[in-house]
Amino acid sequence: MKVQGIYIPLITPFANDKVDFDSYKRMLDYYIGKEINGIIPLATTGEIPTISEYEYEEIIEKTMEYNNNRLPVFIGLGGNNTKEVINKLKIVEKYKVDGILSVCPYYSRPDQRGIYEHFLKISEATALDIVLYNIPYRTGRNIENDTIYKLAELKNIVGVKDSCGDIKQTTDLLLNPPKDFSIMTGEDILFYTNLVYGGDGGIMASSHLRTDEFVEVYKAIKDNNHKVALDKWKELAKFIPMLFEEPNPAPIKYCLSKLGLINSDEVRLPLVEITDTLKNKLDKALSL
Numbered sequence: 001m002k003v004q005g006i007y008i009p010l011i012t013p014f015a016n017d018k019v020d021f022d023s024y025k026r027m028l029d030y031y032i033g034k035e036i037n038g039i040i041p042l043a044t045t046g047e048i049p050t051i052s053e054y055e056y057e058e059i060i061e062k063t064m065e066y067n068n069n070r071l072p073v074f075i076g077l078g079g080n081n082t083k084e085v086i087n088k089l090k091i092v093e094k095y096k097v098d099g100i101l102s103v104c105p106y107y108s109r110p111d112q113r114g115i116y117e118h119f120l121k122i123s124e125a126t127a128l129d130i131v132l133y134n135i136p137y138r139t140g141r142n143i144e145n146d147t148i149y150k151l152a153e154l155k156n157i158v159g160v161k162d163s164c165g166d167i168k169q170t171t172d173l174l175l176n177p178p179k180d181f182s183i184m185t186g187e188d189i190l191f192y193t194n195l196v197y198g199g200d201g202g203i204m205a206s207s208h209l210r211t212d213e214f215v216e217v218y219k220a221i222k223d224n225n226h227k228v229a230l231d232k233w234k235e236l237a238k239f240i241p242m243l244f245e246e247p248n249p250a251p252i253k254y255c256l257s258k259l260g261l262i263n264s265d266e267v268r269l270p271l272v273e274i275t276d277t278l279k280n281k282l283d284k285a286l287s288l
């Protein structure tokens with residue numbers, strides 16, 4: 001299955017420090033009713049560093065139950081201990097998920113050989129599709145394009161979520177894509193650029209909001225309707241940066257709770273709720 005279009009890396013709703021599955025179900029039904037192309041629980045936006053192993057499996061189980069085969073599901077599964085990631089695959093593989101989104105190993109700062117070996121071992125340990133996640137500003141290491149080309153030769157490494165932070169690296173990759181390989185942006189503000197350079201779409205936290213407009217931009221580009229796409233994009237592009245003025249996903253959770261899609265904007269420490277200044281700004285932008 002080709003990974004393309006709009007994938008939402010889902011937030012994890014909390015209430016009194018527990019995962020709030022009522023909100024989660026309501027939210028899932030809402031997004032599945034939109035014309036998005038897939039969902040990704042347990043990624044950065046899902047606050048994965050604060051999710052216990054018990055919650056991790058429970059969230060996968062509930063996602064599969066609520067989704068009921070309606071949309072492709074990729075699970076966030078990465079880490080900086082290769083063996084542990086491979087062991088955790090056993091949990092994910094119990095469910096009929098479509099694949100995993102696996103972040104570049106962080107903190108240890110492996111070189112390109114180590115990054116290659118890490119993903120090679122994961123790819124050998126599973127038949128699941130793997131989308132690499134390159135986000136050096138969070139991990140401390142860039143997955144260079146040459147490493148991406150080598151990894152793309154592996155049968156089940158099917159794409160990259162590109163948040164490399166270097167427009168030259170991004171455009172080089174988009175202009176010379178590996179064969180049968182998806183290039184999804186994870187840099188929300190580059191969604192339009194990704195598409196006009198022939199990329200496959202985006203895995204974007206911001207598409208929790210104004211989802212229909214993201215879908216309109218995607219469809220307009222696919223229909224070669226560039227004026228419509230650009231006009232719509234200009235509106236979204238003004239809004240997106242507000243969602244990242246304070247750490248993701250706190251601003252998104254604030255908006256979703258005000259919209260009534262989730263019961264609470266609770267985040268887990270070390271994240272904290274957003275400031276009143278940003279609340280006011282978001283209220284105005286979304287007419288909340």
Ligand SMILES: O=C(O)C1=N[C@H](C(=O)O)C[C@H](O)C1
Binds near residue numbers: 204
């Ligand atoms: O969880 C994700 O996937 C995303 N995380 C990024 C981040 O928080 O840095 C933002 C991106 O939109 C998707």
